[in-house]
Amino acid sequence: MxxxxxxxxxxxxxxxxxxxxxxxxxxxxxxxxxxxxxxxxxxxxxxxxxxxxxxxxxxxxxxxxxxxxxxxxxxxxxxxxxxxxxxxxxxxxxxxxxxxxxxxxxxxxxxxxxxxxxxxxxxxxxxxxxxxxxxxxxxxxxxxxxxxxxxxxxxxxxxxKTMPLRWRIRSALLALWPLSVAGVWALGLPAQPLAIFSAIMAVLLLLATGWLEQQISRPVERLCKQALSVATGACQQVDQMDRVDEIGTTLRAVGQLGLMFRWLLEDVSGQAVNVMSASDAIAHGNNELSRRTEQAAANVQQTAATMNELTATVKSNTDTAQQVNTLSASTRDAATKGGVVMKDMVGMMAEIADSSKKIANITSVIDGIAFQTNILALNAAVEAARAGEQGKGFAVVAGEVRSLAQRSAKAASEIKSLVENSALKVESGSVHVNDAGKTMEDIVSQVQNVTSLIAQISSATAEQATALSEVSLAVEDLDNITHQNAERVEEGAQAAGRMTHQATRLVEAISVFR
Structure with a gap:
């Protein structure tokens, strides 16, 4: 062992x-x-x-x-x-x-x-x-x-403990025969009648034994066989008995119990098979849903990564736009200051032109004075020549004055020429400065427009960054929800697997009695 x-x-x-x-x-x-x-x-x-x-x-x-x-x-x-x-x-x-x-x-x-x-x-x-x-x-x-x-x-x-019911009946009736014969013998019955009585009792007891076996022991054996069939799940039909006493009713009840047991097995077996098929279908669907959920989770993760990169890029663009906006504002201020300077320069050029005109006028006066002085010097030289020896010194002075007048006239002429050239250049410069002033005004206007556009872009970029941050948070929430759904799907698949296992175990348990 x-x-x-x-x-x-x-x-x-x-x-x-x-x-x-x-x-x-x-x-x-x-x-x-x-x-x-x-x-x-x-x-x-x-x-x-x-x-x-x-x-x-x-x-x-x-x-x-x-x-x-x-x-x-x-x-x-x-x-x-x-x-x-x-x-x-x-x-x-x-x-x-x-x-x-x-x-x-x-x-x-x-x-x-x-x-x-x-x-x-x-x-x-x-x-x-x-x-x-x-x-x-x-x-x-x-x-x-x-x-x-x-x-x-x-x-x-x-x-x-071990004697069958049949032999219990036989032994009980068998014990009655010697007791009955002994009782009659004790009453003094003669031998021949006693022998006849003994034979009759033996026959009656044999008949009683057969009848009791037919009425009790055999039905009980059938009842035992029927109960054993029910216990082993082999009861396919009810063993009928043409009697409705306690034994017949018990046999019917045991047989009916077997049929109910068989019906219960068949019904539960069919339902278990249906549950197993349904759980298999649920498990298959959960597996497919799990696969798709995992794919969706991967897509959401990729989207989240892309959104993070896009958010970072937009944030960088926002910072750059803010810097550009600041630089644009500085450029606008510089351009505005340049416009003011250009206006001041235009004014200064106008003043220079006026001064040049005044210098030209003064030079004309000096030139006139030099011309008069030269005339006077010539007249003085003529008068000195008439005076003879007494006018030689005066003649020298008159010559010097005339020479000085001539040089003054020449210098005045040169100054006038320079002033005229300067006036022309100042006039040309004024034109260019005016043009530059107008261009600077246009630049200032364009810079203001660019600054306004950059400010709008910066504001829109900031709004986009905020929106992208919210979208990124929403994507993260969606990612978490997707993972939670994946976990729930996995739990559902495991539950379906357990259901399939339990249904299989139930079918196995029922098959014991089939």
Whole structure:
């Protein structure tokens, strides 16, 4: 027998309302185990499915108990007893095992065991009993279909536990025959009438035995067979009986229970398949939605990155526009000042022109004075020549005066020429300065227009930067929402997967009875 080690002798107490259920094939390999059984055993589904059922056998269990279980199940009968099982970590748990064979088309195809938690008193009694069996202290005892019975000469003490109903009836009636004969003999009946009475009683008891077997034991056997069919999920139809007494009604009720059980299995199985199909469709849709959500999240992230870059660019443009606006304002101020200077220069050029005209007038006066002085000098020279020797000195002075007048006239003429040239240049400069002033005025006007446009651009750029910041925040919120949606979709996909798993497990559980 398999010995699973090590053991800790630490009991694992599971919920008293829990039901552990498993099925095996004909070779005792696990084909299905419900979640409670897997949890209590400590194994994973992968570790327990397909393994021999003795993977949970505890070494404290006596081999005689399992030998009795398999012998009972091979006979097609149910078996029930307390069993100590081992968990994966070496701890143990006690169950009341209720095992039945799974019979299909008259062949045993596997076994099903449903376990519940026994009472503490039952556990203590079973612990002591199994210990005595392991130590060989239970000579003259054995297990029979889960019950403890006597063997050997004292086996009769356990007849009431093992005797079939048919033999209970037969033994009861058989006991009546010698008692009735002995009673009549005690009354003094002669031998010949006594023999006749004995024969008649024997015949009557035989007839009564047959009748009671037909009325009680056989119907009860049919009832037992019907109940076993229901327990193993093999009840396809109700075994009818032409009677409506307690046995007939019970047989009908058991058969009806089997049909209701079958209907429930079929209906739940169909609904489970529908749920599984729907959950598969939901899972597929969630997977597709998850893929698209992830793609949308990636697009939103890319958009967010682009918006951040665009925001940075617009912010840089805003700063540049503000700098340009400042420079434009400075240029406007400089151009305005240049216009004022040009106006002042035009005025100065006009004043220079006026001064040139005055100088020209003064030069004309000097030239006239020089001409008169020269005339006078000539006259003085003439008068000095007439005077002779007395006028020589005066003649020299008159010559010097005439020479000075001539040089003054020449200088005045040159000054006049220079003043005229200057006047012409001043006049030309005035024209150019006027043109430059007008051009400067145009420049100032254009600079003001450019400054206004740049101010508008700066304001619009600032508004765009604000709008882009808001759009960037909105994109970030959309990114967060998209990620949250992706998480919710993933949770939905996981929930659909769990639903599919549960539906699959339900179909597997129902298939045990199909």
């Amino acid at each position: 398999r010995s699973n080690q090590p053991v800790t002798q630490q009991e694992f107490a599971f919920d008293e309302n829990a039901t552990l259920m498993s099925t095996t094939d004909a070779s005792s390999h696990i084909t299905y185990a419900n979640d409670v059984f897997i949890k209590v055993s400590g194994f994973t589904p992968e570790e327990i499915n397909g393994q021999p059922h003795n993977i949970v056998r505890h070494p404290d269990m006596p081999p005689e108990a399992f030998a009795d279980m398999w012998a009972t199940l091979q006979q097609g009968e149910p078996w029930s007893a307390l069993v100590k099982n081992r968990r994966k970590n070496g701890d143990h748990y006690w169950v009341r095992a209720n095992a039945v064979p799974i019979v299909r088309n008259g062949q045993i195809q596997g076994h099903m065991s449903v376990r519940t938690r026994p009472a503490a008193q039952e556990i203590a009694q079973a612990e002591e009993l199994y210990k005595e069996f392991r130590e060989g202290k239970r000579k003259g005892w054995r297990f029979h279909k889960g019950l403890l019975v006597r063997t050997g000469a004292l086996r009769w003490a356990s007849l009431l």
